[in-house]
Amino acid sequence: MSILASLYSGISGLAANGNAMSVIGNNIANNNTIGFKTGRTLFSDLLASNVSGSGGNSQVGRGVGLSVVDNVFSQGTFENTESNTDLAIEGEGFFVVKEPLTNQDLYTRAGSFRFDEEGRLVTPEGFRVMGYALAADGSVSGDLTTIKVDTQSLSPPRATTNIKLTTNLDADAAYRGPFNIADPVNTSNYASSVTIYDSLGNEHLTTMYFSKMDPATNPLEWEWTATIDGTEVGGAAGPMAIGSGSLQFDATGSLVSTVPANPLTTAGVFSWANNANPAQQMSFTFNTTQYSSESVVIGQSQDGYTTGSVAKLTIDAEGNVLGNFSNGLPKQLFRIALAKFTNPAGLVKEGANVFTASQSSGAAVVGTVGSGIGKIFTNSLEMSNVDLAGEFVKMITTQRGFQASSKIITATDEMLSELINLKR
Structure with a gap:
């Protein structure tokens, strides 16, 4: 093999290490690039030449080549942000x-x-x-598509169908006489109000009155009456009953029965003045106690709502x-x-x-x-998975490899100069 071949081995080293330095530089430059995956340079030796010697045939390498630059998909660390759409x-x-x-x-x-x-x-x-x-039930519907939310659309209303009351009624409350819907405040012991919605999404205030019944005839029993303003259902002004019954407690203050049965369903009384669905039904569920403490609403809920527009878009941990x-x-x-x-x-x-x-x-x-x-x-x-310490070590070894390859060229040049000087 000619001595000139060593020149090309040196050149191959310069080219390979130069490419490696480019990869290292790219990694370091993208140290702060979100989601960046570091590159890795792999070298391979070039096809060797056969030479004959006294000991037989031998092989002499012809330099180095770039085998592949691949991406390392190791997990990067996470950076916390203020944006919910950062994932x-x-x-x-x-x-x-x-x-x-x-x-x-x-x-x-x-x-x-x-x-x-x-x-x-x-x-x-x-x-x-x-x-x-x-779909409405949260299941996947259809094929892969662009995520696009119609921010101008309205969420349809939902009529109230269930009302749940969690209250305590004061066991020491005085009997005030039979409940009179014409004078609900003075003939009841306690009242609680909740907003309900009709099928068109309009709000209506429903008030629940609780009246302690005569302990001589109905011990540990309360009467309840649910009312709404009569004008909202095409009637006269003032409270209009949309449901009534009684609550029976035991000596420990626990609710043992309701009349009608719990939950009760009220239907056929909602001739809404705004032409909403008159067939609306509501179920009342009581989670009530009677202890010797002040009457109080602990919690109340209803499942209706009015129309709504998109106020904010967020993403949860399930990718929804x-x-x-x-x-x-x-x-x-x-x-x-x-x-x-x-x-x-x-x-x-x-x-x-x-x-x-x-x-x-x-x-x-x-x-x-x-x-x-x-x-x-x-x-x-x-964050980027670039290891800066590792990249700097690679930079040093690559630089030294490049320098060593350049020395091959200068040393070969000196050898060629000596060969040319033989003629003198």
Whole structure:
């Protein structure tokens, strides 16, 4: 083999170590890039030449070549943020995004998302985040689609169907006489009000009056009457009864029976003046005690609500996009998709923190949180997995490798000079 071959071995070392330094520089430059995955340079020796010697045939190497630059998909640490739309993945999954112009599917670990002016969940570069629309019961409905929330839509109202009261009625309260709906305040011992909703989402105030019954004939028993303003159901002004009955307690103050049965259902009395559904039914459930302490409402609830517009969009740990409406109703709208690959190292970097699939990576397997692809953490971003200390060590060894390769060239040049001087 000619001495000139050593020149090319040195050149191959310069080229290989130069490329390695480029990879190291790129890693260090992206030390603070969200979701960045560090690159790794692998070298391989070049095909050796055969030379003959007194001991037989031998092989002499011809330098070094760049084998592959692959991506290391180790888990990065998480950074806490103030934005609920910042997401981080724990596991091997990727977010699925779509390039709006080419409609190409891309994959990323950088979850710095936001909603644009049209309600789309997008990356800072405008790539659209993909997911699944959710049905009313929270189940996945349909195929993979762009996550886009109609922020101008209204959430429909829901008529009240259930009212639950948790109260204590004072066992020491005095008997005030039979309840008179014409004078409810002076013929009752205690009252509690709750807002209910009709089928059109209009509010109506319902007041529940509690009257202690004559202990001589009805010991440990209370009468209750639910009322509403008569004008709201096409009647005269003043309280109108929409339900009544009694509550029976035992000597320990525990509720033992209700009349009608608990829960009771009231129907057919709501001839709403605003033409809402007159067939509305409501069930009253009492969770009531009678102790020797002040009458008090511990809790009350009802399941109706008025119309509402989207007030805020958030994302939960299951990857669900939630629309928080102005009526206080949260609603699951979409579920963010996650993808995984048989060989993530085979993904191709496309810049802007995204990858494309290749034959080496295999096709994407798409699912959601809970399908074994990964977990999502909100108010978090995955930081770069670059190890600065390791990169600086590699920088030193690469620099020395480059210097050593250059010495091969200068030493060979000196040898060639000596060979040329033989002629003199």
